[in-house]
Amino acid sequence: MLVECPPEQSAAVPAAPRPRQAARAAGLLAALAALVLIALASIAVGAKQMPLDQVWHGLFHYTGTPADVVVKDLRVPRTLLGLMVGLGLGLSGAVMQALTRNPLAEPGILGVNAGAAAAVVSAISFFGASSLSEFVWWAFLGAAVVSVVVYVLGGSRGATPVRLALAGTAASAALVGYINAVQLMDSKALEKLRFWTVGSLASANMETVRQVAPFLLVGAALALCLGRPLNAMAMGDDTARALGANLTLTRITAMVAITLLCGAATAACGPIVFIGLMIPHLVRFFTGPDMRWVLVYSAVLSPALLLGADVVGRVVTRPAELQVGIVTALIGGPVFIYLVRRKRMAQL
Numbered sequence: 001m002l003v004e005c006p007p008e009q010s011a012a013v014p015a016a017p018r019p020r021q022a023a024r025a026a027g028l029l030a031a032l033a034a035l036v037l038i039a040l041a042s043i044a045v046g047a048k049q050m051p052l053d054q055v056w057h058g059l060f061h062y063t064g065t066p067a068d069v070v071v072k073d074l075r076v077p078r079t080l081l082g083l084m085v086g087l088g089l090g091l092s093g094a095v096m097q098a099l100t101r102n103p104l105a106e107p108g109i110l111g112v113n114a115g116a117a118a119a120v121v122s123a124i125s126f127f128g129a130s131s132l133s134e135f136v137w138w139a140f141l142g143a144a145v146v147s148v149v150v151y152v153l154g155g156s157r158g159a160t161p162v163r164l165a166l167a168g169t170a171a172s173a174a175l176v177g178y179i180n181a182v183q184l185m186d187s188k189a190l191e192k193l194r195f196w197t198v199g200s201l202a203s204a205n206m207e208t209v210r211q212v213a214p215f216l217l218v219g220a221a222l223a224l225c226l227g228r229p230l231n232a233m234a235m236g237d238d239t240a241r242a243l244g245a246n247l248t249l250t251r252i253t254a255m256v257a258i259t260l261l262c263g264a265a266t267a268a269c270g271p272i273v274f275i276g277l278m279i280p281h282l283v284r285f286f287t288g289p290d291m292r293w294v295l296v297y298s299a300v301l302s303p304a305l306l307l308g309a310d311v312v313g314r315v316v317t318r319p320a321e322l323q324v325g326i327v328t329a330l331i332g333g334p335v336f337i338y339l340v341r342r343k344r345m346a347q348l
Contacts, residue, residue: 024293027286031297035083035304042079042307043071047314047321073205081204082310082324083303084216085269088261090302091223093276094283094294098230099254100151102164103281104339107143107262108273110168114175115146116266121179125186132211132267140263146171147255199272199325201310212264219260220299222253227292230254234289272325274332275302281339 044055050067057063058071089107096105107113119142123129129138150171154164229250232240237247265272279302280294287293306324309331313322 020288024287028297028300031300031304035300035307038304038307038311039079039083041311042082043075045311045315046070046075047319049318077206077209078201078204078310079307080206080209081212081268082201082307084209084213085201085265085272086275086303086306087220087299088216088265089272089275089306090279090298091220091276091295092258092261092265093302094280094291094298095223095226095230095254095258096276097280098226098234098291098294099251099258100164101234104165104277104336106274106277107258107265108172108271109165109277109336110150111146111171111175112143112150112168112258112262113266113271113273114172114179115142115144115149116140116263117271118142118175118179119145120267121182125182132208135267136212136215136264139267140259143263143266144255144259146175147258199270199328200323201269202321202323204269208268212268215260215264219257219264222257223261224295224299226250226254226257227290227295230291231289234291270325272306272328274328274336275306277339278332278335279305281335 043059044050044052048070050070054067055071058065058068059076062068062072092112093106096107096110097103099105116139119138120129120135123134123138129135150164150167153167153171229240229245232243232245233247233250235243240247279298283294283297283301287297306328309327310324313324313327316322
């Protein structure tokens with residue numbers, strides 16, 4: 001794999017007792033079961049109420065009826081995209097928090113999603129981009145540039161969690177203002193992006209899924225390979241070097257993974273915030289600080305949260321829909337305030 005760790009690096013996180021390992025494994029199976037149930041609910045439940053026998057018919061006996069089209073051509077791609085985007089946002093948030101040693105790090109809070117969104121809006125308005133295959137590359141560029149800018153503004157290696165959060169918030173505010181200004185001046189861009197900019201899975205189709213899947217899967221594979229090196233880095237750079245971790249390679253790999261995950265997710269459905277903040281914190285209550293488990297759990301529970309929020313958005317305002325980005329923001333805002341007000345957080 002891209003990041004190789006020597007056997008002695010496992011000392012960075014003490015081996016968990018067998019009962020705790022068994023509890024983690026059992027918890028992971030429960031999380032997978034919950035994800036499957038929520039994915040099924042995402043296919044069965046929507047703004048249009050439909051009996052379960054019609055849902056079954058659309059999945060396994062497709063004949064092209066209006067109900068079959070809703071199930072197989074609309075809800076199934078939407079569910080698959082939600083699974084992949086949730087995976088990307090959760091893993092990128094967990095890697096960001098470990099890499100920067102900042103418990104507030106998250107693609108939305110650090111401005112990465114806003115950077116990707118601003119680049120896509122610019123591409124549509126000024127360069128005539130019109131397809132997802134074009135959006136993805138612009139989103140990668142915007143995500144990478146903003147990641148570097150926020151890291152530098154936050155103090156580079158001397159950055160603190162608060163400074164990084166402030167730099168990311170300032171960058172996000174500026175970029176959101178820019179996005180709104182471009183949309184107001186360009187009515188065509190406004191029409192294309194009025195749902196996309198709040199974060200939505202509503203326009204998902206199988207072509208979107210096929211185009212973003214390679215980027216998200218490669219980014220996820222890179223992120224999952226970073227568990228051991230990130231465990232070592234949590235003990236400080238000097239200790240990590242002593243344990244054999246290649247810090248430069250780890251940081252580069254992490255930034256590539258974050259850019260792939262955030263760029264593809266944002267290009268596919270717009271900027272969705274707080275998924276990458278909430279899930280890693282929730283996971284650590286159960287797994288502890290071992291990044292190998294944090295990353296795996298985040299890869300399972302983040303899609304579950306995103307799809308669950310999407311299902312809620314479809315139901316609460318029937319027959320209309322509340323976009324998933326709005327639902328996650330309503331959930332994530334109070335969580336963010338709670339994390340900031342914690343005594344341990346104030347001391348960082």
